[in-house]
Amino acid sequence: MKDTFTAGDLSLRDLGYFNFKDFEDMENKKSFYVSRLKPNIAVYIKNENVEYLKNGQPRKSTIYKRVFLKGVANKIQEGEIKEISDAFVGRTEKSKVRLVVCKLTKDQFEQRRKKSLKMLKRKVLKKVILQSV
Structure with a gap:
């Protein structure tokens, strides 16, 4: 580096x-x-x-x-x-x-919050799928 x-x-x-x-x-x-x-x-x-x-x-x-x-x-x-x-x-x-x-701004915060929730749902879903295998 x-x-x-x-x-x-x-x-x-x-x-x-x-x-x-x-x-x-x-x-x-x-x-x-x-x-x-x-x-x-x-x-x-x-x-x-x-x-x-x-x-x-x-x-x-x-x-x-x-x-x-x-x-x-x-x-x-x-x-x-x-x-x-x-x-x-x-x-x-x-x-x-x-x-x-x-x-x-409130709009920026809301966009980031929605994006974070979407990513969290993906991670949780992926974890559930991996645990069920």
């Missing part, structure tokens, strides 16, 4: 399937990426109120503050876009990213 990118290249990962190591390799080669964020990915920002231990080291649990995207989306209007330029993703190793949050 890392041998296929050169400086200035752009990788599009529309479905949210990615590996943080791939992104790190792309950044090291000065190439760029755009990806959807999987729902289970934790998003953080730097905490302005870091707590310090007696030895002067920062308490690790206070370096970053978790951002809940549902809360961000609730504060913006339908169709509006909010950028978080200094976001970090990942639970253990934090990768710095520029995050763009887009709130769907």
Whole structure:
């Protein structure tokens, strides 16, 4: 993967399937990426109120503050876009990213909901067929 990118290249990962190591390799080669964020990915920002231990080291649990995207989306209007330029993703190793949050319109939301239900029905039907064989 890392041998296929050169400086200035752009990788599009529309479905949210990615590996943080791939992104790190792309950044090291000065190439760029755009990806959807999987729902289970934790998003953080730097905490302005870091707590310090007696030895002067920062308490690790206070370096970053978790951002809940549902809360961000609730504060913006339908169709509006909010950028978080200094976001970090990942639970253990934090990768710095520029995050763009887009709130769907009601029509867009309804279309995605219908598509998801259709896909879910297919998966359930396929599972039932496989179990009966």
